Every structure is written in C-alpha cells, then in structure tokens.
Amino acid sequence: MIQIQELHKRFSKNKVLIGVDLEIQNGGIYAILGPNGSGKTTLIKAILGMVLPNKGKIHLNQKDIKNQWKYRENIEYLPQIANFPGNLKVSELIKMIIDLRSKPSSSDELIQRFGLEPFLDKKLNTLSGGTKQKVNLVLTFMFDSPLIILDEPTTGLDPIALLTLKELIAQEKKKGKTFLITSHIMQFVEEVADEIVYLLEGQIYFKGTIEELQNLTHKTNFEHAIAALTAQNV
Amino acid sequence: MFKILKYSFYDLIRSRWSYVYFLFYLLLGFVLLFLNNDLSKAVITLMNIIIILVPLIGTIFGVMYFYNSREFTELLLAQPIKRTSIFLGQYFGVACSLSLSLILGLGIPFALYGLFESNAIFDFSLLLVTGTFLTLIFTAMAFNIAISNENKIMGFGYSVLLWLFMAVIYDGLFLMSLILFEEYPLDNFSLLATMFNPIDLSRTLILLKLDISALLGYTGAVFKKFFGTQLGLFISISMLCLWTLAPIFRLAWKAKRKDF
Amino acid sequence: MIKLGNLILVLIVLQMHLAYSKTISICHDCDVKSIQKGISMAVDFDTLLIKKGTYKEFNIVIDKPLTLLGQNYPIVDGEDQGEIIRIISDHVTIDGLFLINVGTSYTSDHAAIRVVKSSFFLIQNVVLEKLFFGIYLEKSDHGKVYHNKIIGDAIDEYNSGNGIQLWYSKNIEIDRNIVQGVRDGIYLEFSDNITINNNISSNNLRYGLHFMFSNDDIYTNNTFKNNGAGVAVMFSKRIKMYQNQFLENWGTAAYGMLLKEINDAEISGNTFKENTIGINIEGSNRIRYTNNHFVNNGWAIKVLGACYSNTFEHNNFLYNSFDISYNSKLNDNVFNENYWSDYTGYDLDDNGIGDVPYRPVKLFSYIVNRTPETIILLRSLFMDIIDFSEKVSPVFTPDNLMDARPLMKKI
Numbered sequence: 001m002i003q004i005q006e007l008h009k010r011f012s013k014n015k016v017l018i019g020v021d022l023e024i025q026n027g028g029i030y031a032i033l034g035p036n037g038s039g040k041t042t043l044i045k046a047i048l049g050m051v052l053p054n055k056g057k058i059h060l061n062q063k064d065i066k067n068q069w070k071y072r073e074n075i076e077y078l079p080q081i082a083n084f085p086g087n088l089k090v091s092e093l094i095k096m097i098i099d100l101r102s103k104p105s106s107s108d109e110l111i112q113r114f115g116l117e118p119f120l121d122k123k124l125n126t127l128s129g130g131t132k133q134k135v136n137l138v139l140t141f142m143f144d145s146p147l148i149i150l151d152e153p154t155t156g157l158d159p160i161a162l163l164t165l166k167e168l169i170a171q172e173k174k175k176g177k178t179f180l181i182t183s184h185i186m187q188f189v190e191e192v193a194d195e196i197v198y199l200l201e202g203q204i205y206f207k208g209t210i211e212e213l214q215n216l217t218h219k220t221n222f223e224h225a226i227a228a229l230t231a232q233n234v
Numbered sequence: 235m236f237k238i239l240k241y242s243f244y245d246l247i248r249s250r251w252s253y254v255y256f257l258f259y260l261l262l263g264f265v266l267l268f269l270n271n272d273l274s275k276a277v278i279t280l281m282n283i284i285i286i287l288v289p290l291i292g293t294i295f296g297v298m299y300f301y302n303s304r305e306f307t308e309l310l311l312a313q314p315i316k317r318t319s320i321f322l323g324q325y326f327g328v329a330c331s332l333s334l335s336l337i338l339g340l341g342i343p344f345a346l347y348g349l350f351e352s353n354a355i356f357d358f359s360l361l362l363v364t365g366t367f368l369t370l371i372f373t374a375m376a377f378n379i380a381i382s383n384e385n386k387i388m389g390f391g392y393s394v395l396l397w398l399f400m401a402v403i404y405d406g407l408f409l410m411s412l413i414l415f416e417e418y419p420l421d422n423f424s425l426l427a428t429m430f431n432p433i434d435l436s437r438t439l440i441l442l443k444l445d446i447s448a449l450l451g452y453t454g455a456v457f458k459k460f461f462g463t464q465l466g467l468f469i470s471i472s473m474l475c476l477w478t479l480a481p482i483f484r485l486a487w488k489a490k491r492k493d494f
Numbered sequence: 495m496i497k498l499g500n501l502i503l504v505l506i507v508l509q510m511h512l513a514y515s516k517t518i519s520i521c522h523d524c525d526v527k528s529i530q531k532g533i534s535m536a537v538d539f540d541t542l543l544i545k546k547g548t549y550k551e552f553n554i555v556i557d558k559p560l561t562l563l564g565q566n567y568p569i570v571d572g573e574d575q576g577e578i579i580r581i582i583s584d585h586v587t588i589d590g591l592f593l594i595n596v597g598t599s600y601t602s603d604h605a606a607i608r609v610v611k612s613s614f615f616l617i618q619n620v621v622l623e624k625l626f627f628g629i630y631l632e633k634s635d636h637g638k639v640y641h642n643k644i645i646g647d648a649i650d651e652y653n654s655g656n657g658i659q660l661w662y663s664k665n666i667e668i669d670r671n672i673v674q675g676v677r678d679g680i681y682l683e684f685s686d687n688i689t690i691n692n693n694i695s696s697n698n699l700r701y702g703l704h705f706m707f708s709n710d711d712i713y714t715n716n717t718f719k720n721n722g723a724g725v726a727v728m729f730s731k732r733i734k735m736y737q738n739q740f741l742e743n744w745g746t747a748a749y750g751m752l753l754k755e756i757n758d759a760e761i762s763g764n765t766f767k768e769n770t771i772g773i774n775i776e777g778s779n780r781i782r783y784t785n786n787h788f789v790n791n792g793w794a795i796k797v798l799g800a801c802y803s804n805t806f807e808h809n810n811f812l813y814n815s816f817d818i819s820y821n822s823k824l825n826d827n828v829f830n831e832n833y834w835s836d837y838t839g840y841d842l843d844d845n846g847i848g849d850v851p852y853r854p855v856k857l858f859s860y861i862v863n864r865t866p867e868t869i870i871l872l873r874s875l876f877m878d879i880i881d882f883s884e885k886v887s888p889v890f891t892p893d894n895l896m897d898a899r900p901l902m903k904k905i
Contacts, residue, residue, distance in 0.1 A: 050494040077312035083305030085245040405876035420867040
C-alpha cells in the first residue's frame with residue numbers, strides 16, 4: 001500500500017507537485033494520467049526515491065521511505081527512455097541486474113517470450129529502439145516483486161510485443177500485484193487500467209475507475225472523457 | 235558499490251576510447267624510448283605530457299561518461315542500491331579504467347625497455363603515481379561539475395574551463411602576482427599557491443625527484459627546506475590526497491541531494 | 495743526442511749524491527729517535543729513513559737539502575700544537591709520511607707542510623688528516639706536489655683551511671692529488687705558470703679549485719665533484735682549462751665554475767654535469783669555449799654583467815633546465831655550431847646544420863633572474879607558452895643572441 005501525504009516538489013521555480021494526497025491499495029492496475037508536465041513522472045520518481053520531495057511524506061507499507069533504499073527491493077521500475085551502457089551485451093546487462101539484486105529471476109522465459117534470443121550477444125548500442133524497450137521490459141518483469149511501475153511501457157513496441165506486454169500485465173495482476181502505469185496511448189490504458197489517477201497542475205484532479213470518469217464527464221468514449229476532464233479545468 | 239564499479243569498469247575497458255587512450259600512451263612510450271634511448275629525458279617529456287593531458291582527458295571523459303550514462307544511472311537508482319554507491323562506483327570505474335590505460339600504456343614499453351634494471355624506476359613510478367592522482371582528482375571534479383549541471387553543454391564548458399584554468403590561467407595569475415609583489419618575501423606564498431592547484435602540485439612533486447630540487451632551492455632557505463628534504467615529498471603527497479578526497483566527498487554529498 | 499747527454503749528466507749527478515750522501519734511520523729503537531734530531535744531525539743531500547711508528551713532533555724545520563722518506567707510512571702527530579713541517583731550503587723531498595693533527599688557529603695559517611722561499615722541492619705520497627692547512631707553498635718555485643691525499647673534516651668556512659695553497663709561487667706542478675673535506679681544495683693566489691693535472695677535489699666546503707690574481711696557469715683532467723662550487727677563477731689572465739670534470743655541484747648558488755674578471759682564457763673539452771649552474775660568468779672577456787659538454791645542469795651558462803667577445807663553439811648543451819641566462823639585453827658574444835638538445839629545427843639540405851637559428855635564452859630565465867621565486871613555475875604549460883611567444887618575437891631577451899648554425903647531431 002502506498003500512502004502519499006501533502007507531497008510538494010518544485011524544480012527551482014517550477015512547482016511540479018503541489019500537495020498531492022494519494023492512497024493506492026495493494027492489487028490492481030493504476031494508470032497515472034495527465035497532460036504533459038503535469039507531474040506524472042515526478043510522482044513516480046518520488047515513490048522510487050529518485051526525486052526528493054520538498055515537503056510531504058511517502059509511506060510504503062506503513063514505512064517512511066525517506067533516505068531509505070532497501071524498500072526498492074520490492075519495486076520494479078520501467079524507465080521512460082531505455083538507454084543502457086552501450087558496450088555491454090544484452091545478456092551481460094541482464095546478468096548484471098540479476099547480480100545487483102541477487103534475487104531469483106525468470107529472465108530466460110521472458111527472453112523467449114519477447115523473442116530476444118538472437119540479440120543476446122549483441123551490444124546494446126547496436127539495438128533498435130524497440131528491441132531496447134523489450135530488453136527494458138525483460139529487466140522489469142523478471143523479478144517477482146509486489147509493486148511494478150511502468151513509465152510509458154508501450155514506446156516503440158511492435159503489435160506482437162505489445163500483445164505480449166498486455167498478457168504479461170494480466171498474468172502478473174492475477175498474482176495480486178500492484179501496477180502504476182503512465183501512458184499516452186489511451187486505448188492501452190482503457191484496456192488494462194482498473195483505476196485512473198488524473199494529475200493536473202501538480203494536484204490530483206481525479207481518482208476513480210473508468211466508469212466513474214465516464215459518468216462524471218458524460219462521455220462514453222474514454223479518450224473523449226479524458227479530453228473533457230482536461231478541458232473542464234481550462 | 236563494488237558491483238557498480240565492476241560493471242562501469244568492464245563497460246569502459248571495452249569502449250573504443252579506452253583503447254585509443256591506452257594505445258596513445260603505448261605509442262608515446264615506445265616512440266620516446268626507442269627513438270630517444272634516453273630514459274631520463276623520456277621521463278621529463280612524459281611529465282610534460284602527463285600533467286597536461288591527464289587532467290584534460292580526466293575531465294572530458296568524466297563529464298562525458300556521466301552524461302552518457304544518465305539513463306543507466308536512472309535504471310540503477312530504481313534498484314535497491316544506495317545512491318552514494320552508484321555514483322562512487324561509477325566514478326571509481328571511470329577513474330580506474332583511465333588510470334589503468336595510463337599505467338599499462340606507459341608501463342609496458344618502459345618494462346620492455348628494461349626499466350627494472352635502471353635507476354629511473356623511482357622517477358618513473360612517481361610519474362605514474364602522480365598521473366593516477368591527477369586522474370582521480372580531475373575525474374572527481376568532472377563528476378562534480380556534471381552532477382551540478384543538467385545542461386550538457388554547460389557541463390562540458392565548465393569542465394574545459396576548469397582544465398584551462400588549472401593548466402594555464404592559474405599559472406599566469408600566479409606569475410603575475412609574483413612579479414607584482416617581487417619586493418616582498420614570496421617563498422611561502424609561492425609554495426602555498428602551488429598547493430592550491432593539483433597540476434602545479436604534481437609538477438613540483440615530479441621536479442622534486444628529477445634532481446631539480448637543488449635548482450629550486452636556489453631561491454632561498456624556505457624552498458631549500460621544502461624541496462631539499464622529505465618534507466616536500468610528504469606535504470605534496472598529503473595535499474594530493476586531500477585534493478582527491480575533497481571532490482569525492484562533495485560528490486557523495488551532492489548525490490544524496492539530487493533529483494533525477 | 496742532447497737528450498741522451500742530459501740523461502747521462504743526471505745519472506752522474508745522482509751517482510755523486512749516492513756516493514756522498516748517507517742514510518739516517520729514525521725509529522723508536524734507533525739511535526735517532528726524533529725527526530728533528532735527524533735533521534740536525536744530517537748534512538746536505540742526506541736521506542732520513544723514517545720507520546713505522548708515531549712521532550709526536552711539530553714545528554720541524556728543514557733547513558738543508560734533505561730527503562725525508564717514510565717507510566710504511568710513519569705517523570707524525572702534531573698534537574694540535576701548530577705547524578708540523580716547514581721547508582726553508584731548496585732541494586727538499588718529502589715522501590711517504592702520514593701527518594695528523596695540525597693546530598687550528600685564528601691568527602696564523604698553520605699547515606701540515608709549509609714551503610717557504612724554496613725551489614726544487616718534491617712532496618709526494620703524503621697523507622694528511624685532521625688538518626688546518628694542508629700543503630702551503632709560499633714564495634716558492636719549481637716544485638712538484640705529487641700523489642698526495644688530503645682528507646679534512648672541515649665543517650665551517652671560518653675555521654678551516656685549504657688543502658693545497660700557493661701564494662706568490664711560480665712554475666709548480668700539482669699532479670694526481672686527492673683533496674677532500676677542506677675549505678678550498680686547491681687555492682692559488684698571485685701564482686703564475688702553475689700546472690694542475692689529474693687531481694680529484696671533492697666535498698670541499700668552498701671551491702674545488704680557486705684562482706686569485708694568478709696568470710698563465712693550466713689545469714687538465716681534474717675532477718671537481720660535489721664541492722660548494724667546483725672551480726672559481728677570479729681576476730686572472732690566460733688560464734687554460736682542458737678536459738676537466740665538474741660534477742654535482744648542487745645547491746643554493748653552487749656552480750661548476752665561476753669566472754669573475756677573467757680575460758683571454760681557454761675552456762675546452764670539459765664536462766659540466768649536474769651542477770646548479772654550469773658556468774657562472776661575470777665580467778669576463780675574450781674567452782673561447784669549445785668542445786665542452788653541459789649535461790643536466792640547472793643553468794648551463796649564466797652570464798652576469800658585461801662580458802664581451804666570448805666565443806662558444808662546438809659545445810654540447812644537453813638537457814639543461816636553462817641553456818643560457820642573460821641579465822641584460824646586450825650581447826657581444828658569438829654562439830656558433832653548438833649542439834642544443836632543445837633544438838627543434840630541421841635540416842632540409844642535410845648538411846648537419848639546422849636551417850633555423852636556435853635561441854638559447856628563454857624568457858623564463860629572464861623572469862627567474864628578476865624574481866627568483868618564479869622558478870617554482872619551471873616546466874609549466876604557461877611558461878612554455880610564453881617562452882614560445884618570446885622565441886617567435888623576442889622582446890625581453892637579446893634578439894641577436896642566437897646560434898645561427900646549430901648542429902643536428904651531438905659532438
């Protein structure tokens with residue numbers, strides 16, 4: 001369970017998060033949405049401890065995460081831009097992350113699933129964007145952690161890989177895991193998300209299921225509902 | 235930290251630039267020794283190159299590595315690893331691979347040439363030690379610059395400026411102040427000013443052992459005491475250690491307080 | 495024929511000496527127990543054979559032509575009372591003695607052996623230790639100081655003396671001596687036509703060899719190592735200096751050689767290695783420097799004050815921090831066909847001579863002359879840059895000071 005209280009963050013003069021209060025229960029898929037610059041990534045990074053809040057507290061399973069690092073053992077994170085040390089081979093990168101976390105992994109199965117076997121001996125700087133993203137996904141899903149954070153997971157994926165990703169998410173969800181996902185592909189969000197957290201100008205503007213959102217905005221189409229949500233404010 | 239160090243190091247020793255850097259020193263060593271045949275002159279030429287080139291490569295390479303591995307750093311930050319371990323690990327990875335290029339690149343030709351039977355071995359190892367110190371210092375400063383500047387161009391600008399300042403401008407100002415205040419006793423001042431620039435410090439440290447200490451002692455009792463005894467060697471080495479530790483501590487401090 | 499005749503003459507004279515002179519043995523068990531007594535008993539051209547033992551004597555005066563021959567190095571102990579031996583007669587030979595404990599004095603220059611107004615003396619195979627002055631030649635001539643060993647333990651200049659000192663002496667030969675640990679190894683004052691060869695003068699407080707107001711002297715094949723300064727030549731004329739070694743005279747204001755008010759000297763074939771200053775020249779004119787080697791010195795040559803018409807030809811300048819230092823903008827000296835290890839020019843016509851001139855005076859050496867502390871910037875990049883710009887367009891250094899024909903290869 002994630003509890004966020006009165007979270008403030010600004011980068012020099014730019015206030016990105018202004019008093020965010022959020023509670024996320026265990027289990028389920030939460031889509032964090034919002035226009036560009038609304039603070040989605042900052043919020044995620046605050047949970048990961050990569051961004052240090054100016055004010056406010058974040059508790060993960062009732063424990064304050066400030067100045068901690070061990071708790072990240074129970075989080076998987078898929079960063080937005082998949083860029084790795086170029087001189088490492090794919091297999092070496094995977095081995096390295098396994099080595100760093102020293103946890104059992106299901107990397108072989110995932111490699112097979114994304115069809116990465118031919119690339120294992122390639123250096124990372126020779127891979128295409130899509131392949132890199134696949135490697136990125138393998139790294140994220142290969143451990144069995146209760147919280148998974150995906151920042152734009154669909155970037156650069158071909159339709160088959162996208163399908164595999166969706167299967168994976170569904171499969172892991174069944175195990176009772178919690179997902180935090182940001183995406184610009186509304187179709188994808190609509191398909192996978194249980195709940196929407198809508199951020200606008202550094203604050204939680206809406207939190208609820210897709211149905212609730214549709215009811216609120218009187219739009220049946222999800223994409224239009226989101227657009228309406230943004231427009232209402234403007 | 236050592237895991238990160240290991241991976242950064244492995245990553246770097248397979249990069250093209252490490253090879254270029256290594257081969258440069260290898261070639262330099264062979265050319266100097268086999269065209270020149272004079273070990274002590276080779277050591278002096280090497281000193282001139284090392285105290286200028288090592289800081290330059292250290293800063294440029296450090297800044298470049300830091301910016302290039304930004305995404306990778308983010309990946310690591312999401313892992314259950316302490317922040318300071320990530321940055322210090324990366325730093326030592328870069329510094330070690332650069333130092334290794336230097337030590338092997340110069341060491342191999344000198345060893346082949348028969349350094350171990352020659353009495354220049356002490357001068358030569360001192361040269362490598364200061365070269366390593368300079369790598370550690372300037373890479374650490376480069377990491378400091380990079381971690382404090384999001385903007386790559388600014389970061390590169392500052393690091394080149396840092397090098398230029400330490401390698402050239404500082405000495406210019408130093409010389410001007412010496413000439414300006416020439417009627418005052420200057421020996422303590424000039425020793426102190428030397429301490430505040432790692433490049434000058436390394437230069438005097440090597441000159442100290444290249445039998446020029448007596449030449450430096452020509453100016454007066456303070457220089458003579460400093461350069462003529464073990465005191466100079468001792469103070470210079472401790473100052474180099476300080477110069478290494480200070481930016482590393484700042485890096486660790488800054489790493490704890492930085493958003494990514 | 496003439497030479498053979500001379501030889502025969504010498505042999506005849508020797509025969510006469512042997513025939514007429516007798517040998518007096520001196521030892522603790524002999525009839526004659528002291529050297530002084532032996533001298534008073536002897537007649538001209540006698541030989542005193544001094545056997546092994548210790549003789550506590552001082553102020554021994556040799557007033558007739560005698561030979562004092564030591565057997566197995568007998569010790570003459572002056573017990574710090576003053577002078578040990580004084581020679582006031584011609585044709586005296588001292589051979590194979592071990593003299594120790596010369597008295598130190600602040601008013602008179604006590605020596606182990608003093609030769610006064612005498613000619614044709616020979617001092618050889620003598621060992622001196624714990625001395626004040628060693629061998630002191632005063633107004634004497636036509637003598638030889640050969641193969642002696644002088645080992646002092648001087649600490650301060652003010653209460654120590656010189657190893658071999660010549661004062662108003664002429665036509666003396668000083669050969670194969672070893673002098674160390676005294677004030678000046680060899681000191682010449684008002685002494686002309688002296689030949690100094692094959693000596694080793696080292697670890698002396700002041701100078702290895704010191705000329706004052708002495709003319710027409712020559713020194714060859716000597717080694718001067720680790721002295722306060724190697725050789726000082728002052729106020730003297732027509733000195734010839736050949737094939738000497740000036741080594742490791744390191745330290746504040748130390749130099750291989752100091753030339754002060756010297757004219758018409760010749761300096762050739764010498765090696766100056768690892769000295770703070772190779773040659774320090776002040777007010778010296780018409781000196782020819784040829785075929786010398788300047789290796790690893792702080793300054794190879796430092797020129798102070800007015801020096802005119804000096805020539806530097808066919809010398810090697812190897813790895814000196816500074817080749818030449820000048821403190822004025824005037825130059826009336828010629829540099830020609832020297833080898834400079836710092837020379838970076840080229841030789842397109844392949845005649846062994848560089849096509850661009852070499853400028854041996856760096857701007858940095860000018861700056862160091864002005865503000866000595868700036869030496870701490872030696873070999874810094876900044877200095878290299880300003881040296882380079884000065885090389886391109888001389889502003890501070892004499893613009894005609896250059897070697898127009900620098901050699902491409904070492905001599």
